[in-house]
Amino acid sequence: MEEILIEVKGLKKGYKKRKTKEWVQAVNDVNFTVKRGEILGLLGPNGAGKTTTIKMICGLIVPDEGEVVINGITMQKNRLKGLEHISAVLEGNRNLYWRLTARENLEYFAGNRGNSRKEKASEIEELLHEFKLKQKENELVSNLSRGMQQKLALAVALLADSDVILLDEPTLGLDIETGYEVRQLLKKISEAGKTIIISTHDMPVVQDLCERTVIINDGKVIADEKVEELMNLFETSAYVLTLGNELTEQQQKELDVKFPMNELLDGMKLTITLEQDNDIYDLMDLLKKENTIIEKIDRTTINFEEVFMNLIQEEKNHAIHSIN
Amino acid sequence: MPFIQLIKANTRMEFIEMKRYLPNTLSMIATIYIIFLGMLLGINVIGDPAQAEANIQHVIVNYIFWYLTLVTLTNIGFTITMEATRGTLEQLYMSPLGMWKILLSRLIGYMALHGVIVVGLLYLSMATANQWLYLKPDLTLTILLITLVGIVGVGFMIAGASVIFKQIQAFMQILQFILAALAFVPLSVAPILILAPFVKGVDMIRHVMIQGYSWTDFTAMDYTALIVNSVVYLFIGIFFYLKCEKIAMSRGLLGNY
Ligand SMILES: Nc1ncnc2c1ncn2[C@@H]1O[C@H](COP(=O)(O)OP(=O)(O)OP(=O)(O)O)[C@@H](O)[C@H]1O
Ligand SMILES: [Mg+2]
Numbered sequence: 040m041e042e043i044l045i046e047v048k049g050l051k052k053g054y055k056k057r058k059t060k061e062w063v064q065a066v067n068d069v070n071f072t073v074k075r076g077e078i079l080g081l082l083g084p085n086g087a088g089k090t091t092t093i094k095m096i097c098g099l100i101v102p103d104e105g106e107v108v109i110n111g112i113t114m115q116k117n118r119l120k121g122l123e124h125i126s127a128v129l130e131g132n133r134n135l136y137w138r139l140t141a142r143e144n145l146e147y148f149a150g151n152r153g154n155s156r157k158e159k160a161s162e163i164e165e166l167l168h169e170f171k172l173k174q175k176e177n178e179l180v181s182n183l184s185r186g187m188q189q190k191l192a193l194a195v196a197l198l199a200d201s202d203v204i205l206l207d208e209p210t211l212g213l214d215i216e217t218g219y220e221v222r223q224l225l226k227k228i229s230e231a232g233k234t235i236i237i238s239t240h241d242m243p244v245v246q247d248l249c250e251r252t253v254i255i256n257d258g259k260v261i262a263d264e265k266v267e268e269l270m271n272l273f274e275t276s277a278y279v280l281t282l283g284n285e286l287t288e289q290q291q292k293e294l295d296v297k298f299p300m301n302e303l304l305d306g307m308k309l310t311i312t313l314e315q316d317n318d319i320y321d322l323m324d325l326l327k328k329e330n331t332i333i334e335k336i337d338r339t340t341i342n343f344e345e346v347f348m349n350l351i352q353e354e355k356n357h358a359i360h361s362i363n
Numbered sequence: 364m365p366f367i368q369l370i371k372a373n374t375r376m377e378f379i380e381m382k383r384y385l386p387n388t389l390s391m392i393a394t395i396y397i398i399f400l401g402m403l404l405g406i407n408v409i410g411d412p413a414q415a416e417a418n419i420q421h422v423i424v425n426y427i428f429w430y431l432t433l434v435t436l437t438n439i440g441f442t443i444t445m446e447a448t449r450g451t452l453e454q455l456y457m458s459p460l461g462m463w464k465i466l467l468s469r470l471i472g473y474m475a476l477h478g479v480i481v482v483g484l485l486y487l488s489m490a491t492a493n494q495w496l497y498l499k500p501d502l503t504l505t506i507l508l509i510t511l512v513g514i515v516g517v518g519f520m521i522a523g524a525s526v527i528f529k530q531i532q533a534f535m536q537i538l539q540f541i542l543a544a545l546a547f548v549p550l551s552v553a554p555i556l557i558l559a560p561f562v563k564g565v566d567m568i569r570h571v572m573i574q575g576y577s578w579t580d581f582t583a584m585d586y587t588a589l590i591v592n593s594v595v596y597l598f599i600g601i602f603f604y605l606k607c608e609k610i611a612m613s614r615g616l617l618g619n620y
């Protein structure tokens with residue numbers, strides 16, 4: 040039942056920057072697996088190596104080390120065979136022919152995978168309806184809104200009938216409404232049993248869609264966990280303290296050093312995330328020193344964005360500690 | 364047959380582009396028509412008609428040869444450059460049928476459409492000028508097609524360079540120049556050029572046009588040289604292209620980083 044469809048093993052990739060000639064280790068030993076039918080969120084700050092990882096999975100970039108196995112096929116050995124199982128949207132609306140119509144794009148890309156127009160006619164019809172593009176099917180892509188273009192790119196990928204769909208930032212540049220619409224479509228697609236990897240900055244995408252997330256930073260995996268578990272983990276260590284009087288400057292400084300993940304609202308409402316449960320005593324000591332009154336302590340509800348920021352922050356602190 | 368679908372889809376794409384950019388297409392058609400007509404009417408103006416006809420035939424056929432060769436040569440590389448700037452290049456590389464087959468299909472579609480237009484225009488201008496050239500279409504077309512197969516190989520080499528360097532316009536211009544020069548050097552002057560692409564084909568055409576050669580006037584050696592040259596260039600070209608593709612993939616050059 041729990042069949043592993045994608046195995047990413049020890050991927051490494053470095054680039055030589057064209058201008059400065061300096062070496063960038065974009066991906067540095069990335070490992071993870073994806074089960075059939077799973078939606079995996081690939082997260083990380085700018086330049087973390089998400090796009091490079093995705094492109095190595097679909098064989099557009101050859102890794103320096105490591106390999107990707109999809110459905111038993113090693114991409115680095117048998118790329119074309121592997122591609123039968125993969126489709127991708129890598130640059131959103133730029134992945135389309137703007138001088139062709141919506142329908143012509145679908146037909147052209149189907150042809151490029153060896154399918155005739157006749158074979159795909161009913162599927163194209165369905166997709167146009169489902170993606171609410173039917174009325175615009177004969178419109179040039181250049182005349183479509185960004186949201187429609189993005190949806191069309193997704194439809195093109197879906198038409199390939201592949202087991203795996205790779206999406207690099209599928210909601211980039213969309214307004215709230217279209218972003219929502221694309222999320223709903225993705226949800227539907229996932230329910231149809233596709234295996235999906237989404238790289239994104241868009242936290243609602245992760246919260247709404249992904250069961251699991253792999254977070255990469257500086258080319259390394261720093262978390263590979265169920266979204267729910269990550270949320271629980273951080274939920275229990277995040278508090279909101281309502282204070283009776285304002286903190287002194289000295290206290291604030293100490294606070295920033297000891298608990299970098301803190302936020303003070305109106306000088307009286309302190310949101311703080313603790314790395315270890317015991318840290319709560321240190322916090323109490325810090326407040327007691329200046330006789331700060333604590334009126335209330337609450338557990339916060341945390342959203343995934345905060346979880347993500349906390350993880351990245353922790354990683355940075357560790358890096359600093361290990362240098363010292 | 365997936366490859367047939369590939370050719371269909373890509374020919375259709377080229378056809379749609381021609382239709383959608385009709386002004387461009389029409390001005391291209393008008394230009395070629397005027398050039399043909401000019402050449403044909405030239406026969407009447409310059410000197411002894413009996414002599415001139417053979418010459419003008421040669422000039423026209425050479426022109427068609429040069430034109431189709433140039434298109435074949437630059438089309439694949441140009442496709443890559445275009446697709447890279449549009450952002451669709453990587454999508455093409457996602458096809459399980461392989462990029463080189465897509466490029467070949469694009470070229471076949473483009474050449475089929477252009478070939479029909481050029482040949483059609485030639486007959487149209489002959490009708491307009493009421494100057495009927497004796498073209499031996501069976502022989503010339505065969506030589507032309509075999510020669511073009513070799514040119515496709517050279518086109519793939521240029522495509523390989525395009526995948527890595529993206530901008531190769533300057534290089535293409537030099538190449539056009541070399542090509543034009545090659546078209547004018549008779550093989551008897553520099554026999555080594557038989558190893559170059561395209562030269563043997565042009566030389567045979569020259570014999571057909573000026574010396575009035577027919578199928579049987581060429582030796583088996585002539586045909587063998589023509590075919591072997593083309594096939595070898597085709598294979599070397601595709602091989603070279605695939606090598607360049609590998610390099611581009613390991614340096615991450617396919618995307619628009
Ligand atoms: N083709 C390339 N040539 C040189 N350097 C590259 C290339 N592609 C990526 N890089 C560098 O590699 C690192 C990782 O880039 P990558 O695009 O994989 O990150 P990302 O996580 O997708 O970032 P973003 O969120 O900005 O899309 C960055 O430092 C980037 O500058
Ligand atoms: Mg990216």
